[in-house]
Amino acid sequence: MRDEDGQAIVEFALVLPVLLATAFAMVLVAELGVARLALQHATAEGARAGALTNDDEAIRQTLAAAVAPLPPDRIATAIQPPQSEAPRTADPRGSLLTVRATYELPIPLAFVGLARLVVSASSTRRIEWTP
Amino acid sequence: MDTLTDDRGQALVVAVLLIGIAAVAIGGLRLAQERIFASSREHRAGEAAAEAAAAVLADAYTAELRRVAASSASPRPTPDAGRALSEPVVRESARAAASDMSQRNGGPVVAEVAVRCADGSADASIVVGGRSYRAGFHAPLCSPR
Numbered sequence: 474m475r476d477e478d479g480q481a482i483v484e485f486a487l488v489l490p491v492l493l494a495t496a497f498a499m500v501l502v503a504e505l506g507v508a509r510l511a512l513q514h515a516t517a518e519g520a521r522a523g524a525l526t527n528d529d530e531a532i533r534q535t536l537a538a539a540v541a542p543l544p545p546d547r548i549a550t551a552i553q554p555p556q557s558e559a560p561r562t563a564d565p566r567g568s569l570l571t572v573r574a575t576y577e578l579p580i581p582l583a584f585v586g587l588a589r590l591v592v593s594a595s596s597t598r599r600i601e602w603t604p
Numbered sequence: 605m606d607t608l609t610d611d612r613g614q615a616l617v618v619a620v621l622l623i624g625i626a627a628v629a630i631g632g633l634r635l636a637q638e639r640i641f642a643s644s645r646e647h648r649a650g651e652a653a654a655e656a657a658a659a660v661l662a663d664a665y666t667a668e669l670r671r672v673a674a675s676s677a678s679p680r681p682t683p684d685a686g687r688a689l690s691e692p693v694v695r696e697s698a699r700a701a702a703s704d705m706s707q708r709n710g711g712p713v714v715a716e717v718a719v720r721c722a723d724g725s726a727d728a729s730i731v732v733g734g735r736s737y738r739a740g741f742h743a744p745l746c747s748p749r
Contacts, residue, residue, distance in 0.1 A: 483615070487616075502634060505637075509637070510640065513641070513645060514648075520652075521655075597652070598705070601655070601659050
């Protein structure tokens with residue numbers, strides 16, 4: 474009953490989940506920071522491209538190129554106002570263009586019911602393009 | 605039971621220690637991230653603000669060109685870009701545009717815009733968060749004659 478053989482293994486087994494959860498949380502916080510910076514940079518570049526070209530396709534391409542290291546296909550982009558709406562259909566110079574991007578951080582243990590982590594960023598620029 | 609040499613409860617102590625270290629590490633990481641993020645956001649806001657101010661100057665510059673082109677006086681007046689760009693109403697419009705753009709992008713209010721019309725270009729300079737930003741455009745009328 475008082476044998477202490479194997480005590481270290483038992484204690485390690487008890488501490489291991491805490492250790493793993495700690496490491497997991499730190500990696501997640503770091504990934505969150507990278508995602509925020511990448512999205513902020515990408516939306517700023519996208520908005521700048523839009524201000525110069527008034528072209529939604531150019532905005533999306535610029536954003537996709539600037540969002541590294543995040544995968545561009547997992548980024549949801551919203552452009553306000555869209556190219557098909559006023560004032561962007563006529564002479565939009567001086568009006569505002571806002572590019573918003575959203576990214577859902579993949580969580581390895583999401584199936585156990587962890588909350589979804591969604592990161593978003595937006596940038597606004599005055600349109601400089603003239604027809 | 606000797607309370608000084610008893611081994612029971614060691615795992616609990618280690619776990620609590622780990623959680624404490626993790627909390628400090630994660631808190632520090634978040635704090636550092638917030639500072640980097642705030643600095644980056646301010647930088648973007650400064651860039652956007654400077655470009656907005658320069659766009660207002662560009663509009664004033666072209667308006668001066670149009671005013672002279674539309675004049676029927678003889679001889680036709682000479683465009684004065686330096687005067688047009690340094691008018692208080694233009695400077696205030698540039699400042700307001702810069703300030704609005706900075707705030708929309710999470711930056712601070714822009715208190716002043718410095719306008720320069722020289723050496724063939726026109727520039728707007730602002731200071732946001734201790735860093736200066738400048739944006740300009742090619743302006744031949746700003747060349748000395």
